[in-house]
Amino acid sequence: MGKQFNFVGLRFDHFHQFRLPMSTATKDNASATDPYFQSLFADRIGGADYGKGTEIYKFEKIKRAKRKALADHPDRKLLDFGIGENDAMADESVRKVMGDEVNKVENRGYADNGVAEYKAAAARFMQRNFGVKLDPATQINHCIGSKPAYAMLPACFINPGDITMMTVPGYPVAGTHTRYYGGEVFKLPLLAENGFLPDLDSIPDDVYRRTKLMVLNYPNSPTGTTCSPEFFEKVVALAKEKEFVVVQDAAHIMLTFDGKPRSFLETPGAMDVGVEVHSMSKGYDMIGWRMGFVCGHERIVSAFSDVKDNSDSGQFIATQKAAAAALDDDSIPQRINAKYRRRMEKLVATLKECGFECEMPGGTYFLYTKSPSGTKSGETFAAGEDATRHLIEQFGIVTVPWDDAGSYLRFSVTYVADTEAEEDALMAETKQRLGDAGLVWA
């Protein structure tokens, strides 16, 4: 009998980490109701046990708790801080370019590795915002959103037994694909006592020896931390000394609150050791448009574009041209930054009044704060997940639990509110309900 794996199916929700199986399943453990190909599923997705699991993922639990809360209290509005997506449409000017470009015959075909207009706009964006000079022809390649870039970069480097270092909690895609290629993930926990930076000095030398990729993400999701130039300098020095490649995830870079946004590629020597992956999703309200770019060392960008060329045929050219127009207009990310900064300031003030230990994050639209351990009335929460369920079901407040490195709740300020008055009303209601909840921290 093969090992039991708990797969409900392999739906990837943005913050899910697949539990990766090590199935020894064989054709023998197929049941009478299984399709004939049940035993043919690859071990990497659960083997013959694929689709048979009963474990309920974090986001499905949240959905169920929301349904229960609405059924039990149909008149109570949910205060939803669980959504991890921008609440607004892309800027009107960008939608206008899209509308024009969509009707042009020259935009109809395969885009392959991308059009020159987008690469040139990306190069201008990097130069203007970070003083980073890139050759658009050789050091920049678009991607259909940044997520697939994390699926493809391990294909450029990982052979069986190689290591990718990943920060935890974090965005898991590069780790999942590292395992698909037979590699291993070495987790770098992000802990409050280290300022949510990985402790690079604690990594054993034999791990460094097998490491090919180190994936970093600043501003960091979900912790909201930014890092200093000195941290990036240390990473560059280590990468050269230990010989690994750095992939810096800049998805939230334009949502930096504690100063000017900083690119890894500004660091002296960074261009020799890696790439930075940018996304149009968060900073430009373009989540569904699926645009991003990989930039940095020419040889790594070239390897990425080779793998990409064998995986997709590029984003729709009209979308690339609209995204190029967005990249050329710095007022767009500035406006989005100001909105989420304002909302974050209000949230931090509100949560502090309710006993949460929190400060304004350095960036991202997420506030990552210690989960309460219970309530004054005697409830106890063993983990963030219990606190989340309690807050949804009893008080109609939705958050996302992170229990990977300590117990934390993530509040997102991407809730729907059309005016500042609506934001204020939402905060007042949040304060009222959290007050009623009587939360305590151990």
Ligand SMILES: Cc1ncc(COP(=O)(O)O)c(C=O)c1O
């Ligand atoms: C840290 C981080 N990296 C990358 C992504 C992927 O973004 P996209 O594929 O929309 O560019 C996300 C999205 O949630 C994210 O939070």
